[in-house]
Amino acid sequence: MAEQRAPAWHAIDDAFTSYLNANASIHERWLLVQTMATAVLRRSVLGTVKVQPGWRILDIGTGFGAIPIELAAMQPIDAVGIDIDREVLWAAETIRTDVVKGGGLIADSRVTFVAGSAHALEQPDASIDLATARFLFQHLPDHATAASELARVVRTGGLVCIIDVDDGLSVSHPEPSAAYERLARAVAARQQRHGGGRQVARTLPSCLDRAGFDIQALLVIPQAAYGSSLPDDLNRKMLLERFVGMRHELVEEGLISADEFDDCLARYSAEVIHGVCTIEAHMAVVGRRR
Numbered sequence: 001m002a003e004q005r006a007p008a009w010h011a012i013d014d015a016f017t018s019y020l021n022a023n024a025s026i027h028e029r030w031l032l033v034q035t036m037a038t039a040v041l042r043r044s045v046l047g048t049v050k051v052q053p054g055w056r057i058l059d060i061g062t063g064f065g066a067i068p069i070e071l072a073a074m075q076p077i078d079a080v081g082i083d084i085d086r087e088v089l090w091a092a093e094t095i096r097t098d099v100v101k102g103g104g105l106i107a108d109s110r111v112t113f114v115a116g117s118a119h120a121l122e123q124p125d126a127s128i129d130l131a132t133a134r135f136l137f138q139h140l141p142d143h144a145t146a147a148s149e150l151a152r153v154v155r156t157g158g159l160v161c162i163i164d165v166d167d168g169l170s171v172s173h174p175e176p177s178a179a180y181e182r183l184a185r186a187v188a189a190r191q192q193r194h195g196g197g198r199q200v201a202r203t204l205p206s207c208l209d210r211a212g213f214d215i216q217a218l219l220v221i222p223q224a225a226y227g228s229s230l231p232d233d234l235n236r237k238m239l240l241e242r243f244v245g246m247r248h249e250l251v252e253e254g255l256i257s258a259d260e261f262d263d264c265l266a267r268y269s270a271e272v273i274h275g276v277c278t279i280e281a282h283m284a285v286v287g288r289r290r
């Protein structure tokens with residue numbers, strides 16, 4: 001009989017927090033911070049996919065592994081997280097081990113991490129009940145190949161749940177500062193140049209439909225906040241880390257000069273803006289394999 005209990009989110013949160021605290025200079029730290037900061041939204045979306053006991057789940061571009069770990073806290077499942085970045089997978093392994101120690105996974109759940117590419121999955125045909133990918137397609141150069149790989153590995157009747165951004169769904173009042181806008185524009189241009197993009201969500205339903213999925217639901221997941229934008233904010237720190245981590249590529253690729261980058265970064269780090277209302281949204285696309 002499957003174990004029935006509320007997911008032990010605290011054990012997962014504790015494992016992520018301990019990992020962050022113990023690894024101050026970790027590779028892709030901004031992603032770890034983002035993963036932690038977006039836990040509530042992510043879990044609410046995952047809760048809408050009615051995952052069944054025993055499902056074989058594949059999370060592609062898993063990063064620090066939050067999705068397979070969280071699904072394995074909700075139901076007894078067999079989940080695999082894949083990513084092209086081996087370093088984040090080592091971190092995901094450590095976090096998973098800590099979650100298990102803290103009693104955060106359902107006893108019969110299994111979570112493993114393996115290196116792999118969304119464009120050439122190693123899983124056999126029709127071997128997966130649910131495939132997920134969050135904030136992955138915005139980075140991919142070849143959406144059609146990734147979608148056809150999903151269609152190959154998901155069994156007939158199985159599901160995909162793809163979550164991604166669409167900047168067309170985001171507004172801010174007052175408008176972001178010129179320094180922030182400049183940095184964000186350079187990052188978005190780089191994503192676009194490498195085949196992804198920050199308006200990817202609107203393209204995903206037709207992409208998955210063409211690959212062989214009937215679209216079951218499109219969920220827009222909004223998040224609104226009002227407050228001050230201050231140098232100490234978690235959000236600010238996360239974005240700063242992200243910008244700093246991309247400085248080399250942005251400058252190398254001529255998307256912004258080193259001087260302009262450093263000037264914008266210094267101005268953005270120090271800015272204080274009171275009374276900011278932001279509305280941001282992600283979209284989740286749920287499809288069923290024909």
Ligand SMILES: C[S@@+](CC[C@H](N)C(=O)[O-])C[C@H]1O[C@@H](n2cnc3c(N)ncnc32)[C@H](O)[C@@H]1O
Binds near residue numbers: 066140
């Ligand atoms: C923005 S992170 C999202 C991580 C995680 N899904 C989340 O929601 O926090 C994107 C991840 O996709 C991975 N990635 C990028 N291109 C990939 C590819 N072709 N195949 C597999 N993973 C890829 C990156 O290494 C990174 O860990």
